[in-house]
Amino acid sequence: MLGCVIHGQGDLRVEELPRPVPGPGQALVAVRYGGVCGSDLHYWRHGGVGDFRLREPMLLGHEVVGTVVEYGSPDTPGPAVGTSVAVHPATPCGVCPECADGRRNVCRDTRYLGSAARFPHVQGGFAQFRAVPAEQLRPLPGGLDLRRAALAEPLSVALHAVRRAGPVAGRHVLVTGAGPIGCLVVAAAKAAGADRVTVTDLLPEALRYASVAGADTLVRADDPSDAGWPAEVDVAVEASGVAAGLDTCLRLVRRGGVVVQLGMLPPGQSPFAGNLVVSREIELRGAFRFDTEFDDALALLTAGPSFDGLISAVVPVRAAESAFALAADRARACKVLLDLSDA
Structure with missing residues (x-):
């Protein structure tokens, strides 16, 4: 499969990677769209975002949507195979004081797709297939297509x-x-x-x-x-x-x-x-990231077709660097999506 990997400042590569195999409690998602975020641009342009610096190659991307392909075990609860889903990018630890206080978005031991906040880094979702915890999947509400749903994370x-x-x-x-x-x-x-x-x-x-x-x-x-x-x-x-x-x-x-x-x-x-x-x-x-707002975002996107006007371009993954260059040019673009289907 193809994946979009950052190796260092200015070193973005589209690489052939092994297709992941979902483990227990995981789902394999065929990723269709991924939104290029400001943090992705910072990793590309500066080798880090805020105080988080790259220390190893990392798959970028945390604004991803796609279709459920399979589960690591048949008894894993989750949307049916073939369902269109958005992927919540955070996996809080569930046991730290912040999680216990209902502030999982600032969990001190969270895992977040495409983030260098911890080492080893958490690999992101700019790949044609991604294995994620099944509990992170959110079925798309009726009437919401994958393209607009890619705005759910931001x-x-x-x-x-x-x-x-x-x-x-x-x-x-x-x-x-x-x-x-x-x-x-x-x-x-x-x-x-x-x-x-x-x-x-x-x-x-x-x-x-x-x-x-x-x-x-x-x-x-x-x-x-x-x-x-x-x-x-x-x-x-x-x-x-x-x-x-x-x-x-x-x-x-x-x-x-x-x-x-x-x-x-x-x-x-x-x-x-x-x-x-x-x-x-x-x-x-x-204000840092989010938690339950992800479900509210999907509902709001369903009700607001005007959000489509914020998507400036959809670029094939093989042209990822040009997509990043476009996303970085605020005079030409607002939100740019990668098309991971490689069609």
Whole structure:
């Protein structure tokens, strides 16, 4: 089978790999689509993401959907063979204090597809076949096709970030960064009842995708005279992963408001306007991955065909490097999918 393996900074290879054999409790999935995530791009461009650095070759990909092929044992519970499924990429340990507290997304011993957070790394899903724990499979709701379902993982991240913000119904939400995650935060905030969503970005092309996602006001982040800048907002979600975005959120959120840091900042220390957190009693909250939001994302995708407008291109796996280059060019693309079928 073909797989998309990162060997180091700038060293992405499509390789022939052995087809996996599912073990007890596992299912073999024929992967159809995989979404190229910002973290995949970071591994490709920088050899790591945040503080997680590559130490060995790793199959990339954690936004994957496909079809159940077989189970490692006939008594394994799970969707019937032939069922279209989305793969929840996380396997929490279930026993650590965080799991016991209902915060499995920050499990200290989790396994996450395509992540270098632990060593040996957890191999990802950009392969034509992938054996995964059967409990990670989610059958697609009726009416949801595999192509749109590939957005389930990033939409889950967005839904979790909005929930971390607390109630947003009737409120003005600011989102800094109109990449794929930022656009999906827009959709998640609107689905949660936000009255107004303002989005900032440096690129007009990215802002157009935010409009497709439902943004009410688009602001050029590099233009202080832009008439769309709000005087203040109730909630801000930082989705750009740069310190300037966090600074914007802290300066525009109202006193006593909430800022959610969702974008992964560069490794090491990042400056921020800490005095504003103190003097305005701003609540600064982190948002990392997701848990049960995955099922909510599938339901929301079923109800929202407009999500299709965020998928910019579908590229055959043999052209993976060109797919990554396209995904990295925010002036040309929002979400790019790999087609693992090799048709």
